Amino acid sequence: MKKAPLIWTNVLLFSITTLIAAIGVPWYALTIGFGWFEIIATIICLGYCGMSITAGYHRLWAHKTYDAHPILQWIYAIGGAFALQNSALHWSADHRVHHRHVDDNDKDPYSAGRGFWYSHIGWMLRDYEDVEKPDYSNVRDLQKNPIVMWQHRNYLWLTIATNFGIPLLLGIISGNILGMLLLAGVLRLVLSHHFTFFINSLAHVWGSQPYTEKNSARDNGILAFVTYGEGYHNFHHIFEYDYRNGIKWYQFDPTKWFIKTASWVKLTGNLRVVPEERIEQAKLQMQLKRAQDNVRQKPNAEQLLQLLQHEYELLLARMQDYYHIKKQLLLQRKDKLVAQYQAVDFKHKYLEFKHHLQQQQQHWQRLVNAVA
Structure with a gap:
């Protein structure tokens, strides 16, 4: 079977930068050495590229999970060019196709179904005519954004200016131009590329x-450390319009923290969040499905399946009651006309519902563990 033709620009770009990063950077480190300024500057540049992709390209433009001030959008646009991952318009068009047709080998541009290599980098090395190409019809909203379109039209010179200009400027400041070109130029670019590519490949296996x-x-907490919080990918694919990926306070998601912090100074707004009850219901459905799969081969499978279904429906009802009363409590707190005795009574009801839900959840967890 004839292979798809190579895209030589991409092949040469990835090959040359990888060789320099793998050979040139260690050689320079051993023979001359890098100072703290070069190392810290490279980490900052790497973070700038990564956050421009995750907070800008991904959560702002591809998924519209929040609004951003034009100043922040300009910062993202320049950082995205520095990251050298195509324009925000093209990147977002590809990504929206990926979400719409995830794992479809004929339509998903970087389908994990075609294997790790393909989803990681292979899809960019050959011109696969059997894969749906973005025609920008799915990013008409972004075509109305002057900052996105300015970056798209000027993408080539922006990538040259940032990928050579920023390391060169840092090299002039530090007095070590070659060292900065190697570290903040090439190594930063290679790491930035592969950290992002891990989301298309490793986060799917x-x-x-x-x-x-x-x-x-x-979902992968370890992967989240090198992808600025994007490692919680199972959550993202079912709740793609939530500005968070790591929803727990302890989950490493610096992109979420940045977006939230920026909202305090009005640089971001309209942060979209999936209701807590929808998230909990999705988790509960998965627990039910896995528990059902576990008992199907047991001798008393039919009886256990009925028990699981019954307990699931009880817990779901408790959950719905709890979230209903919680919403009412939040609305009541905003109503300054509510009498104090009513507020106390309502809070007592809320705590009672919460206690019943926790008891039911504990009972459910014991049942699920017993059939595992």
Whole structure:
């Protein structure tokens, strides 16, 4: 079978930068050495590229999970060119196709179903005519954004200016131009590329699926450390319009923290969040499905399946009651006309519902563990 033609620009770019990073950087480190200024500047540049992709390209433009001030958008646009991952318009068009047709080998531009290499980098090395190409019809909203379109029109010279200009400027400041070109120029670019590529590849094969098994995306806390919080990919693929990826306070998601912090100074706004009850219901459905799979081969399977279904429906009802009363409590707190005795009574009801839900959750967890 004839292979798709190579895209030589991409092949040469990835090959040359990888060789320099793998050979030139260690050689320079051993023979001459890098100072703290070069190392710190490279880490900052790497973070700038990564956050421009995750907070800008991904959560702002591809998914519209929040609004951003034009100043912040300009910063993202320049950082995205520095990251050298195509224009925000093209990147977002590809990514929206990926979400719409995830794991579809004929339509998903970087489908994990075609293997790790393909989803990681292979899809960019050959011109695969059998894969759906973005025609920008799915990013008409971004075509109305003057900053996105300015970056798209001027993408080539922006990538040259940032990828050579920023390391060169840093080299002049530090007095070590070659060292900065190697470290903040080449090594930073290679690491930035592969950290992002891990989301298309590694995040679809390594990790857990607490929310859905309808696609290959996984949650992986370790991967989140090198992808600025994007490692919670199973959550993202079912709740793509949430500005968060790591929803727990302890989950490493610096992109979420940055967006939230920026909202305090009015640089971001309209942060979209999936209701807590929808998230909990998705987790509960997955627990039910796995518990049902565990008991199907047992001798008393039919009885256990009925028990699981019954307990699931009880817990779901408790959950719905709890979140209903919680919403009412929040609305009541905003109503300054509510009498104090009513507020106390309502809070007592809320705590009672919460206690019943926790008891039911504990009972459910014991049942699920027993059939595992």
